[in-house]
Amino acid sequence: MACGEFSLIARYFDRVRSSRLDVETGIGDDCALLNIPEKQTLAISTDTLVSGIHFLPDIDPADLACKALAVNLSDLAAMGADPAWLTLALTLPSVDEAWLAAFSDSLFEQLSYYNMQLIGGDTTRGPLSMTLGIHGFVPQGRALKRSGAKPGDWIYVTGTPGDSAAGLAILQHRLTVDDAEDARYLQKRHLRPTPRILTGQALRNLATSAIDLSDGLISDLGHILTASRCGARIDLDALPFSAAMQRHVAPEQALRWALSGGEDYELCFTVPELNRGALEVAIGNLNMPYTCIGQISADVEGMHFQREGKAVMLDWKGYDHFAQ
Amino acid sequence: MACGEFSLIARYFDRVRSSRLDVETGIGDDCALLNIPEKQTLAISTDTLVSGIHFLPDIDPADLACKALAVNLSDLAAMGADPAWLTLALTLPSVDEAWLAAFSDSLFEQLSYYNMQLIGGDTTRGPLSMTLGIHGFVPQGRALKRSGAKPGDWIYVTGTPGDSAAGLAILQHRLTVDDAEDARYLQKRHLRPTPRILTGQALRNLATSAIDLSDGLISDLGHILTASRCGARIDLDALPFSAAMQRHVAPEQALRWALSGGEDYELCFTVPELNRGALEVAIGNLNMPYTCIGQISADVEGMHFQREGKAVMLDWKGYDHFAQ
Structure with missing residues (x-):
């Protein structure tokens, strides 16, 4: 009509x-x-x-x-x-x-x-x-920008990045998850991501920089590093994975989705050593999982990944509409 | 690339x-x-x-x-x-x-x-x-809304509505204008309409309502009448036409384009009798043609058109993307 x-x-x-x-x-x-x-x-x-x-x-x-x-x-x-x-x-x-x-x-x-x-x-x-x-x-003056990260700041992510990419894979029949509840959970992380509004507000006085994960951790944390003119060390063993992801996705694929899957809409932020205690108090009330995954560094350029204490090379990129 | x-x-x-x-x-x-x-x-x-x-x-x-x-x-x-x-x-x-x-x-x-x-x-x-x-x-408090027109207010338009529709007709080879300068003028009114920013600012203290002509005078003035809960009498003989339009377009077609052509981005506004003198001073400096085309009325519903003092029926509508 x-x-x-x-x-x-x-x-x-x-x-x-x-x-x-x-x-x-x-x-x-x-x-x-x-x-x-x-x-x-x-x-x-x-x-x-x-x-x-x-x-x-x-x-x-x-x-x-x-x-x-x-x-x-x-x-x-x-x-x-x-x-x-x-x-x-x-x-x-x-x-x-x-x-x-x-x-x-x-x-x-x-x-x-x-x-x-x-x-x-x-x-x-x-x-x-x-x-x-x-x-x-x-x-006024309290917005979280990308440009404020300083060497020594700890790098955090909220939630469990990668779930959205896994949910999309289920929707596109590229991933089979035989547990209905886990499948529903992962699809919901893709279809109805939760914007971390309260977390962002709680971080106003604590974080030196923040960004949301729309294109994947490598791409988005990369924007913080570029804007803040520093590098970062990321501990791959620290990356948080959901129980559903751990049960149904091979570790290497889960890692790839966590780092470059995109569309998680979790926050990635940096907090100086001095504010770590206050962070636990401020975010602890929100019932929002958050994980320290590395540290901002002055002595490296870009992102350096470690696994079991040893350097690892990764060349995955974030999602980019126009890249071939 | x-x-x-x-x-x-x-x-x-x-x-x-x-x-x-x-x-x-x-x-x-x-x-x-x-x-x-x-x-x-x-x-x-x-x-x-x-x-x-x-x-x-x-x-x-x-x-x-x-x-x-x-x-x-x-x-x-x-x-x-x-x-x-x-x-x-x-x-x-x-x-x-x-x-x-x-x-x-x-x-x-x-x-x-x-x-x-x-x-x-x-x-x-x-x-x-x-x-x-x-x-x-x-x-604060000085924005021109659609809802402020009052019975007795005079209705004005800036510029010469209809030119944009004529320009589009040339671009689509539905209208042939053999004078290059006139053709260029009409096409330019379609491709590069002039937003009437200074006129809008000058009207802040003078007009009771205003709207821009994006869908045609009938449709857009209609929004003022609906929002202001009043009717209007429009004098078709008063409608301003550009010299290019008069030279190359039959009067009936020009009228149709002026009333329902759309994309003119001229302003239509209402001014009480008391402000007509101040209007001439305020807009006179802007080198911007403007024309009184009718009057807001309490004793009619919707838009009533007159030609040589006699009522005329028109059923043209403004442009509507979803209308069939």
């Missing part, structure tokens, strides 16, 4: 379940009008998801909404920011009302959970893709 | 020609970090342009950059806002370096002209499309 673009937008996306006090005008004018709290810095990130590249074409629209939002929330988490507003530019090949209902229900459920408001967007006809713009706040 | 996504972004888009003081961190971290001036409200708009729908697939990339930015700037103009920052999510089928160089050169030239800064974005592989997020400021 075809219906007009404007009524389409109105019906599915112009519902204000949360009405934030800082939103003066939301959807329905040429621009949204927004007021920023005093002494807060605005944090903005933009991500595009294209069908067949960033998600499987037959993905459940409810999962897609979760994933699209999580990808963007994860960028806020990596800065230590509080989520506030979302813009959604949605390109659809046709008007599929069941799809739109499932997608928008799921999106608004997530927005409500994070106390966010959809403030605008655009709906156009074309191959399925979407661009989300996410806006949040961080107290 | 293929090259990595990150080096691609870095090479073409990570150039800071303008470095605004309100940008704490621009491109190169998980989020941009931005500081809002005191007593200013943030205005945000998002627009997507898809190849084959919003622009011709063979469009000159320099024109495309101008047009994409103008479409978004026009939304700020319609709120009376000052442009500040841009995010660009660009989806490309492949890495065409000549295309990227021409597109980005043109984009940065425009950004520099408007004292704007590119603060982030995303580059993905897929069918050519782009989503721009534009951010600007407007003094």
